[in-house]
Structure formats: C-alpha cells, structure tokens
Amino acid sequence: MARVPMGEVQPSEPSPEASEIPGELAERIRRRGGRATIYDIAELAGVSPSTVSRALSKPGRISAKTEARIRDAASRLSFRINPMARALPTGRSQTLALLVADITNPVVFGIVRGAEHEAARAGYTLVVAESQESGETEAETTSRLMPSVDGIILASTRLSDDAIRLTAARTPVVLINRAVSEVDSVLPDVEKGVAELLNHLHALGHRSIVYLAGPQISWVSGRRWESLLDSSEALGMAIVEIGPTTPTIDGGRGALRRVLASKSTAAVAFNDLIAIGLMQAAARQGVEIPGELSVAGFDNVFGSELMCPSVTTVGSELEQAGRRAVRVLLARLGGDDVEDASELLDTELIVRESTGPPRDV
Amino acid sequence: MARVPMGEVQPSEPSPEASEIPGELAERIRRRGGRATIYDIAELAGVSPSTVSRALSKPGRISAKTEARIRDAASRLSFRINPMARALPTGRSQTLALLVADITNPVVFGIVRGAEHEAARAGYTLVVAESQESGETEAETTSRLMPSVDGIILASTRLSDDAIRLTAARTPVVLINRAVSEVDSVLPDVEKGVAELLNHLHALGHRSIVYLAGPQISWVSGRRWESLLDSSEALGMAIVEIGPTTPTIDGGRGALRRVLASKSTAAVAFNDLIAIGLMQAAARQGVEIPGELSVAGFDNVFGSELMCPSVTTVGSELEQAGRRAVRVLLARLGGDDVEDASELLDTELIVRESTGPPRDV
DNA sequence: TTGTAGGCGTTATCAA
C-alpha cells in the first residue's frame, strides 16, 4: 500500500523489494493489452523464462526462494497463463466437451452441472454442445470440437457403435447412458429401478403394461425395454412395446391413442417428458389418471413433480453421472487407473400420483 | 474411388491426380497422431505453407487453381486446423463464454440453447459456466475463462457495475438482463409485460399486491419492482415489496408466511420458481389458489405450465436473448456496427390458472 | 537448480 513517490527511485533499476514495476516493462505490457508473459515475469524476477515456466507449472522442482520471487512477480503483474500458448507444445487444452442430444431437456441439467463443477474443480473448462437428436449433427460437432478439447463426454449419444469407437480411438471418450465395448461409460443401474417400478405396479394390481419407447436409436430406451421385459416376465405380467416416440412432451402427446388402443392399465414411458405429454393428452380427452390409466416415466426430471397429477418415475443420479464422467475422463488423461468406472449409478423408484390401482380390478 | 494399385507408381513422387499419399508423408502424419498440418498439405500440393494458410483462412486471395489443389490435398489428409495454433498469432480462440448464475434454473436453458446455436453457426464454440449465485465465484470464473475466450456473455450476473466495467475494459462483454453504462446488453421490455400483468390483476378485482423480490443483488428484480411500482401507481393499486428471496422453489416455499401476512390478494413473484414454491407451500397449508391468493411469476419457465394450478407468468424470449447476445458479441469482435443492441426483447403476459378474482370482492 | 535453444502449428510482414 505504501506508494513510492515518483522520481525517488530509478525506474530503470527494478528493485525486488519495492512493489513497483519498471516503466519500460509496464509500458511494454500495456501495449500488449495488459497481458503479461513469462518473459515479463522473468525480467521482473531476474531469472530466465524457463525458470518461470517451471516454477509456475511444476512447483517444487525449484529453489523455494526463487519460486517465491517468481510468484511475487507474477502476481504483481497479475499474470494469467495463456492457455493456447500452453496448449501448443503440450497438446493439452485443459478443456473437455460434453455433447447432449437436447439442451432444453431437463435430464441434461443435472449432468451439465455435475460435469461443469467437477471440471472446474480440476482446472478444466467445459464446452457444452447440442446435437439436436441428430447423429449427423453430432458427428459434425464432435469432429469440430475434437481438435480443441482433451476429451469428450457423450451423453445420450445418437452415434453408432462404430462411429463411437472411431472417435474414441482418436481422443478419450466417456459415454453416459450408453455402453460400447472398449469405451468407458457411466451407466445407471436400470434393473433395480425397473424392478421397483414393476413391483409397485404389480402390487397395485396391474397385469398388463405398455412401454412407450423413445427414439429408435436410443440405447437407453432399449435397455429400459429389456429390463421391463425381464421384470414383467418374472412377475407374470403382460407387456408390449410401442413407439418409437420423440422424447419430448409433444412426442408423448401424440402417443395417447396408441397407448389407449393397447388396453393396458399402465403405461411406462421412456422418459418423464413423454409421460407428461401423455398425461396432458389424457387430461384433454377426459381420460382419468391414474384411475383409467397409470403412467410412469424415467429420470425424475424437473417438472415431473410439479405436474398434476405428479409423475411416478424412476430417478437416477444425473449430477453424479456428470461428475463421474469427468473423473473417468481425467483419469484416462492422467494415465491413472480409471476408478469405479464399471460400477452402476443408483436408481430408484419415486412413487407419486400418476400411478394407482386400475379401476376395474 | 479408383484405387491405384500399390507399387505401380513411385510413392516418392506425389502426383496430384492420384488419390494417394506418399508413404513418407503418411508415416510422418501417422506418427503425429493422425493430425495433418499445413506443412503436410503444402508438401502434398507442392506449394509453400504460407500459401496453404492463405488458401484456407482467406479464400479468394489466391489463384483458383492453386486453391483447388490445396483444398483437395487438405481433404485427402482430412486436415483439421489446430485451433490453439491459430489462436496464438491471432489472439482469437473462436470461443465465447456464457456465465449463468444457476445452470439448473430453467430460465437459462433457452439462453444457453440460443447462444450455443448462434455461436456454432458462426463457427464459434461456447463455454458454459456457472457462478452459483455467487459474485465471488463469478469473478473467479470470469478471470479464469478470460484468457481463453474472445468474449463473455454475462447472464443474470451478480457482479457490481464496477466489476463489470472492469472486465468489459479487458474483453468484450455482453450483458443479458442487466444494464450497465458503456457495456452492451440485451434486455427485455419489462414495462410491457408488467403493465399487462397488472392490468390483468386489476381487471380481476385485485387492489393490493405484494411483490416477492429475488436476490438483493439481482438487477432484474429491481427493474421488475420499479415497473410494478409504476404500473400499480397508474392503476391506483396498493403494492409492497418483500424479500429478498433465493430465486428457487425452496426460496418461494419459505416466503408464504410473509406473503400472507401482507394481506394482499395477489402475489407477484420475482420468477416462476419462487411462484411455484409459494404455491406448493400454499397447497400444503390449505391456502386456495387463486381463490384466496392469486400468484404470478416471471419467465414462463419450463414447469410453470405443468404446475397445478398452472402459473400465470410474464414470459420473455429467452432463446432470442441468447442468440442476440452472441450476435452483438460477434459484431463487436468483428468491429462491425452493433445491431439493434438497444432494442428491447418482447415480453408478454401468459394468463394461466394461478390468477383469478379475489374471493372477497 | 538454472539457463540455452529449439519446437509446437499457425498467421503476418515483407520481398520476390
């Protein structure tokens, strides 16, 4: 805080004790837009640029005194390392990409938040991009992003297994909600939640179920169907799959007729959005829920609780999925062992108002 | 598609007609991880690297024939420019940052989507980060991101005017939902929507209103309050402001008691989330909505329509806000005139079920 | 522990 009066010191002779920056240096930095480089620090601290580089990037491999002097100089110049300049020799941008099918789908909020926080915690930056449910857009976006990120997280990807393996061969990839051999993935324990759901429906008295599938290309939709099939067989319930459906509220709205046509007493939708749409259409047509039709969804999305009746759903740990995907990616990048990559994320049934006993039982 | 049989041509002599790559070159590229550089293209096309650079970055300033040859070579090597390498001399990363207070707040979905699409359309990458409603985190994130982006969009920022001006002085900044002199911003036409809302409430018979404010630091909350004040004065209605409240469902839940204590017949919440929380708390306490209390929110967030009763709200063009913020930023970067930056985004009242005539009128 | 020198892939300046 003590300011040295101008002119009392020779500005040309930098004195490490004074909190003042030689005019010439200051001028040079100013002209450069205020951004100091390691050369400036080196000059101010009276060492070589490489020493500065070492001090800043791998602390400890340098004499404590020198390091302190360098840190001091760096902060006096409010130095911020230039990520691009660092990325050039290292090939590392400290950036991760997260690709989602639809940014406005509430399912991704949790994933994005978890991933962003975990990335920031590790000093990484997260780029979020949207494929709009299109494999083509996704492929394009992926290859556009690839050169500038160190790794990619594919959430609910619409790519083919081969396409995924191909990009995984060029850059580290972690999948969320999709399994492909040889590629890391973060998966929910679908079986558990589905079993809970079907037990619930069975206990209510339902014996026939219709599964309203998501997009044809959706791997999760397939998984959920398989699980439902297993569970319903075990319980001796009838089940049919109809679809595919766009995984949006609109998609759900358009599917009511086919659902009713199945004469099932309960409908399980691929996700909450579809379930909500289905319920809205039902309300409009005077179909009582859950009296005439029980409805359940997946994901425990924001809004499923607000809906009336509120939506019974199989929730999973979205935020956790995002966090773990980043951790797995960083572990790969660091050459570390990939943690519990194969461990499934917990999943659980959340019973709300959209499921109840079938009227005619 | 016609493949030249191996060995029929001298691999050392690249022939532009053949779709084949000299072994030595291919080998070098392979060793580098498959990523070709402009040097590789230069070699393959028989020109100098600088010519390649020109051909690829500013098409037209080169002979058509040479350019074609270069493009051909580039695609044969499936060349992708290295963004970091380009960023070094130009100082441009082709990346924009979008800072939001809370990623899981549905208000931001639209903004993020609009911004992401507009950015992608212009060949830019969008980085999304969250400040978690904290000015400190926001300042830190901003300065962390600053060196690696060409511009920053601050949506619902929690920074002080001075802090904003300071960062705007170092890097292009566009504000969404916040006005600060000398800084570009994208703003909604608050007055219009608020006037519509108060006219609606007045017509229903309400004469006393309570405004449940958002965070103290929220500029929008202040703007909304000012507007409400203006409109209610004009209509001769009583109005009081209470708060501040966390702009979440939980925040709204906790505010019911104070709202009821005001004895107003209608509550206007800072945003839909607060309105929803308020309504949930009311339902739990048996307070009938809209019979005993009318409730309205802002933003027309996903979920406000699902809630029951569904929420009357003042909606604004979120996606449009994101798009325009990016456009303004890019215009600044390009030195172009900033378009309709001062033009306000439309805002409109969406009447739903949470507002109705007060019971005792 | 520190400094020297060369390279990362691109753009930009200046000649040719």
Next chain:
DNA sequence: TTGATAACGCCTACAA
C-alpha cells in the same frame, strides 16, 4: 499470386 521468415507464448530436452 506466391514464398521466406519472423513472431505468438509456452514447454522441454540438454547443457551448464
């Protein structure tokens, strides 16, 4: 129109 050549800011052998 094209080609050398020198940045851009940092990292990293290698040498001292």
